[in-house]
Amino acid sequence: MTRSLQLTADGQLKHLLTLDGLSPAILTRILDTAESFIDVGEREVKKVPLLRGKAIFNLFFEPSTRTRTTFEIAAKRLSADVVNLNIAASAQSKGETVLDTVSNLTAMHADMFIVRHAQSGAAHFIAQHVEPHISVVNAGDGRHAHPTQGLLDMFTIRRYKGAFHNLRVAIVGDVLHSRVARSQIHALTTLGVPEVRVIAPRTLLPTGVEQMGVHVFHDMQAGLKDVDVIIMLRLQNERMKGARLPSAQEYFKQYGLTPEKLALAKPDAIVMHPGPMNRGVEIDSEVADGPQSVILPQVTYGIAVRMAVMSLLMGPAQ
Amino acid sequence: MKLHIKGGHLIDPMNGIDQPLDVFVAAGKIAAIGQMPDGFHPNKTIDATGCIVCPGLVDLSVRLREPGFEYKATLESEMLAAAAGGVTSLACPPDTDPPLDEPGLVEMLKFRARNLPGPRVYPIGALTQKMKGEALTEMAELTEAGCVAFTQADTPITDTQVLLRALDYATTFNLPVWLRPQDFYLARGGVAHDGPVASRLGLPGIPAVAETVALSTILLLARQTGARIHLARLSTRESVAMVRAAKLQGVNVTCDVSANHLHLSEIDLTSFNSNLYFMPPVRSLRDRDGLAEALKDGSIDAVCSDHAPVDDNEKQLPFGEASPGASGVELLLPLTLKWAEEHGVPLIDAIDRITWKPAQILGVPGGQLGAGSCADICVFDPRTRFTVSPKTLKSQGKNTPFLGIELPGVVKATVIDGHVDYESN
Amino acid sequence: MNAPLPDTATLLNTLAEAIRPNLSPETALVGIHTGGVWVAEWLHRAMGIKTPLGTLDISFYRDDFSQRGLHPEVKTTQLPFNVEDHPIILVDDVLYTGRTIRAAMNELFDYGRPGGIHLAALVDRGGRQLPIQPDFAGAKIELPAGKNIQLQRNEQGNLILLIQ
Numbered sequence: 001m002t003r004s005l006q007l008t009a010d011g012q013l014k015h016l017l018t019l020d021g022l023s024p025a026i027l028t029r030i031l032d033t034a035e036s037f038i039d040v041g042e043r044e045v046k047k048v049p050l051l052r053g054k055a056i057f058n059l060f061f062e063p064s065t066r067t068r069t070t071f072e073i074a075a076k077r078l079s080a081d082v083v084n085l086n087i088a089a090s091a092q093s094k095g096e097t098v099l100d101t102v103s104n105l106t107a108m109h110a111d112m113f114i115v116r117h118a119q120s121g122a123a124h125f126i127a128q129h130v131e132p133h134i135s136v137v138n139a140g141d142g143r144h145a146h147p148t149q150g151l152l153d154m155f156t157i158r159r160y161k162g163a164f165h166n167l168r169v170a171i172v173g174d175v176l177h178s179r180v181a182r183s184q185i186h187a188l189t190t191l192g193v194p195e196v197r198v199i200a201p202r203t204l205l206p207t208g209v210e211q212m213g214v215h216v217f218h219d220m221q222a223g224l225k226d227v228d229v230i231i232m233l234r235l236q237n238e239r240m241k242g243a244r245l246p247s248a249q250e251y252f253k254q255y256g257l258t259p260e261k262l263a264l265a266k267p268d269a270i271v272m273h274p275g276p277m278n279r280g281v282e283i284d285s286e287v288a289d290g291p292q293s294v295i296l297p298q299v300t301y302g303i304a305v306r307m308a309v310m311s312l313l314m315g316p317a318q
Numbered sequence: 319m320k321l322h323i324k325g326g327h328l329i330d331p332m333n334g335i336d337q338p339l340d341v342f343v344a345a346g347k348i349a350a351i352g353q354m355p356d357g358f359h360p361n362k363t364i365d366a367t368g369c370i371v372c373p374g375l376v377d378l379s380v381r382l383r384e385p386g387f388e389y390k391a392t393l394e395s396e397m398l399a400a401a402a403g404g405v406t407s408l409a410c411p412p413d414t415d416p417p418l419d420e421p422g423l424v425e426m427l428k429f430r431a432r433n434l435p436g437p438r439v440y441p442i443g444a445l446t447q448k449m450k451g452e453a454l455t456e457m458a459e460l461t462e463a464g465c466v467a468f469t470q471a472d473t474p475i476t477d478t479q480v481l482l483r484a485l486d487y488a489t490t491f492n493l494p495v496w497l498r499p500q501d502f503y504l505a506r507g508g509v510a511h512d513g514p515v516a517s518r519l520g521l522p523g524i525p526a527v528a529e530t531v532a533l534s535t536i537l538l539l540a541r542q543t544g545a546r547i548h549l550a551r552l553s554t555r556e557s558v559a560m561v562r563a564a565k566l567q568g569v570n571v572t573c574d575v576s577a578n579h580l581h582l583s584e585i586d587l588t589s590f591n592s593n594l595y596f597m598p599p600v601r602s603l604r605d606r607d608g609l610a611e612a613l614k615d616g617s618i619d620a621v622c623s624d625h626a627p628v629d630d631n632e633k634q635l636p637f638g639e640a641s642p643g644a645s646g647v648e649l650l651l652p653l654t655l656k657w658a659e660e661h662g663v664p665l666i667d668a669i670d671r672i673t674w675k676p677a678q679i680l681g682v683p684g685g686q687l688g689a690g691s692c693a694d695i696c697v698f699d700p701r702t703r704f705t706v707s708p709k710t711l712k713s714q715g716k717n718t719p720f721l722g723i724e725l726p727g728v729v730k731a732t733v734i735d736g737h738v739d740y741e742s743n
Numbered sequence: 744m745n746a747p748l749p750d751t752a753t754l755l756n757t758l759a760e761a762i763r764p765n766l767s768p769e770t771a772l773v774g775i776h777t778g779g780v781w782v783a784e785w786l787h788r789a790m791g792i793k794t795p796l797g798t799l800d801i802s803f804y805r806d807d808f809s810q811r812g813l814h815p816e817v818k819t820t821q822l823p824f825n826v827e828d829h830p831i832i833l834v835d836d837v838l839y840t841g842r843t844i845r846a847a848m849n850e851l852f853d854y855g856r857p858g859g860i861h862l863a864a865l866v867d868r869g870g871r872q873l874p875i876q877p878d879f880a881g882a883k884i885e886l887p888a889g890k891n892i893q894l895q896r897n898e899q900g901n902l903i904l905l906i907q
Contacts (some may be wrong), residue, residue, distance in 0.1 A: 005589070012812075020518065029815070032816075032817070033813065033817055035819070036800065036802070036803075036817040036818065036819050036820075037803075039819060039820065039821075040803070043853055043854050044826070044827075044853065044854050044855045045852075045853035045854070047853065048803035048804060048850075048853070049803070049804055049849065050803045050804075050808055050813075051808075078803075097631065097634070097635065098635065098636065099634055117636060119636035119637065119638045119639055120519055120520040120521050120590070120636075120637065120638065121519065121521070121590030121636050121637040121638070122636035124589065124590045125590060125592075125635070125636045125637070129634075141520070141636075142520050142521075142638070143520030143521075143522070144519055144520030144521075145520070179520055182518070182520060206516075206517035206523075207512050207513055207514070207516070207517050207523060207525070208513055208514035208517050209517060211514040211517075211518075212514075212517070212518060311803075311808075311813050312812075312813055314809075315808070315809075315811075315812025315813055316809065316810055316811055316812045
């Protein structure tokens, strides 16, 4: 049901809720489309009229300036009208339910909802309840999925590495709480990466993570050996409070990416991070700002990827 | 009122009856089985041709939502739903608002229920005041008011010293204590079984050890205190093994499982359907099959519906924000029949698990149809199947994961205390 | 059944000869994907134009997006010269409704303000829905209703017009 909810009867993307279960062809189509949007950002007028007259609502039940901004820029470059709703601070506190909010916005003739919510499955929930002409893009739900981030990471990897079938990719850090990691894992395995590794202490790994098709490492030295791509995950401070880790210092020593540890990877390995970074906690500044870091290009590509997703979802009226 | 239930196939597990027999009811009692007594002139005859006639169902967990949650359901709606499900006796847990921790509240509930058609209502009293797990309730007084056992419902006692004393105190008066084993801390923040599916969906997990750690504590305290303990709604295969071993050692425990957990597993969660949000959570396929087998071999004594009507405002939410539970009192019989079909369980054994066994756990009359016993009877057509839909449900709560699923067994009539309280048309 | 058509090579030459008197040293050719790019490539080579060839994919500017969605294979737009003040000749293979040209001009203006735009089409098949006319055309052809004319490129790289 998860899978069919985001596809139309003829297999076209209707919503983007998760990368889990999407075909390699659909993922590749999105990446290819994003390629053609890359140069729009370099034009005199950084705008195309594709979604002129469409109303896109950024429904952020959880605050996030950064992700919201990239969606907003993407929508504006497609000439859509964008409305930002910071619901965390408004309706929810007045007792309005998610469904009330959605029906109110539907009455305002919305065409697309970009949804960020602290609960896993929230975007599915909204997609199940919207009018059939509305598309829903999951901009991060709980620990579940952040599909556009996963896609922009794939876009970045493809740009720097050319292909997926010969890569060894390591995802390092708090996989347990990371919707980004889950989306990356689904995309990497779908696109044919033969070896996806996760590197973390046991307290930061979900139960049965191996069943998502990854190899588990607890030791950074072993896990980084000969990898082509290193993806560092953000570590939130509250993990120390919940008895998952003793201290940021010990975490950095064991799992932080330093130039010494980076040297274990292939010489041409790239370093990625979904941001925002905690320098000195999961990544050394020297690495973050170093020649192997592609963290800033990731942000740039994020806009093209989100433009591709929006324009593919908003195709012909159903 | 004299009643003749004619032409049906009688199944009465306690009395070992499984054959076509008529049933005769007079003055709220079973007057005779098989032959019509001399001079018996029925006021009413129920044609039970093609139907099973069995003791009325005894459901060990039905939330009537009164007092405090009348917006979710009312006594009227839920008692009607229970009667429509063939249920003639039910135990209601104290997780109301306020909780059933004072005799006045229990008397009021009993009074309200007595004046409505529908099953006999047996309140389970709160084990601690406000169910906070700190101070004991007046268990002796509550028993006089009508409580048949004491429980914490879904709010476990975290302080094991309080738990030990509660068991000791209850045992002083030989009062049964019902506990759902769950370690508060290990389950904290979780909404789904901690396994590969929850990991994939990013749903915070409740590990199986949250149940077994608490269960081992309870079993050790049960052995020490000699308390009469009923374990409510086991959810893991390992729990069943622990209870089986404890029973062999002579520990005084019984246990039940919810009908939901006989059929559902974590695999069903993939659409984030909040109707699948249960406490305890539905667990792995292996756990589900372990529970189904244990019910068959008798390690699990009874099945209950764990009926929990929830209104749309609390269910139509993202998974983790929804209220747990499902409406189920009308599905107890169909789900038990489905379990029996799937696991090759003789009908007489299946009916035993929802009639005689739970009546024994509750310690109340009913659950059998021997001559002279109370006339609580369910007549159902075991062959007709129906598709669950909001329309077929009489409960105010339409929240069930079985919507759209076809189930066997349609209740034709429910007789409670000699009165026909429900009859399908 | 395919109707007889003028020889494609002849049409290309006719088009080149029509354009030639209007060329300035700054003139840039911009082909519209896919057939227009083939024609523009041929003209660029045949006429020895110095300014690098530009290509346009008008997928993002189409006016039928909400009916048809995004074209499955979006090519990139490449304008390897500064559009600002440049004289531009927009090249397409078959000029029909004019909607493609409208989209192409809108896209060009998003790169800057051209010094001027002229329109060259290998074939003008009529049927215009917008006030757009070619400045240079290889031929004007009347097509029976229900027929379509298409430019194809064979394995040798030769261009051939077909009526279907």
